[in-house]
Amino acid sequence: MKYRLACGDVMPGCAATFESGDQxxxxxxxxxHAAADHGxxxxxxxxxxxxxxxxxVG
Ligand SMILES: [Zn+2]
Structure with missing residues (x-):
């Protein structure tokens, strides 16, 4: 099971994506990332x- 997030879905314009086996x-x-790149x-x-x-999730 993989958890994936495209930051751009939450913060329009951000190209960062994340993937992990652990939520x-x-x-x-x-x-x-939010602290470093979005303050x-x-x-x-x-x-x-x-x-x-x-x-x-998939
Ligand atoms: Zn972002």
Missing amino acids: SELMSAVAS ITEITPEIAAAVQSKIQ
Whole structure:
């Protein structure tokens, strides 16, 4: 099982994509990227929900 996220689905215009076999690992990679590239230092429940709704599992 793979979890995939295209950051552009959450942050229009961003080309970063993430893939992991572990959902919490994917979320931490996304959190690091959000902090480094989008200046989002705190993943609020709203952001987490938006990200999770865009994660593709397959
Ligand atoms: Zn991004």
